[in-house]
Amino acid sequence: MNSTAKLFDELVAATPPDVKQRVDWSFSIADKISGILKRRGLTQQEFADMMGCSQAEVSRWCGGVHNFTLSTLAKISTTLGEPMIMVAE
């Protein structure tokens, strides 16, 4: 393995679990939003208009590392009519 890949793997492995979890969730939510928009043939601008926000904001949500607030997730869920998160019981 080359030295760049070795360092990359070491640093990914050393990521604090909470940071890793945050990226996992953010990436999954971004995937979910992007998938719904694609399935419904909606552009980011059209979804932004539905949400009453800017296209740049939707672009950040789909960027895979956005730190979503519960209020944003609630608004996305209700606007799209699909749950964004499931809470474990």
Next chain:
Amino acid sequence: MANAIIEEVKQTENAGLFTIRFEGQTETEFEKFMQRFKDDAVRQEDLSVILNLINKMLTMSGFLERFFRFEGKMSDRVAAMPQPIDHTELRLYCLRLSDSVLIVGNGGVKNTRTYEESEELNGYVITLQKLDKLLKQAERSGKVTIEETKITGIDKQTFNL
């Protein structure tokens, strides 16, 4: 101006990750970026987020457009990651050649309104713009070909950046 080669970092079924090594240097540009921030108390977490995002792209999605902010000019393929997020000013600059091929360069802390206002960040972007131009020439002449997750012929090329 210095000569540089493109080195493969990692390959998965979904994607191929590459970086730049300048002639005579022991570290690649991506290594320099990681080494510089891995022990930085303020930026360490931001670095982890970027590296984990790259890892996710490598193993799951590929290098989809939506993960990048396009910098440089409309005519080039220079991009930055991550998309702007609250309180994160660390940026890694790269050339997104396709959904499956990414060349990462160097990066740093963006504490100016635009990257052009930072001599350091502007330098990284200019390097990638030059590489993009030379790569396009090499692609047109058939010396290199982007095929799925690989850049065929890249191991025989040197670029004057």
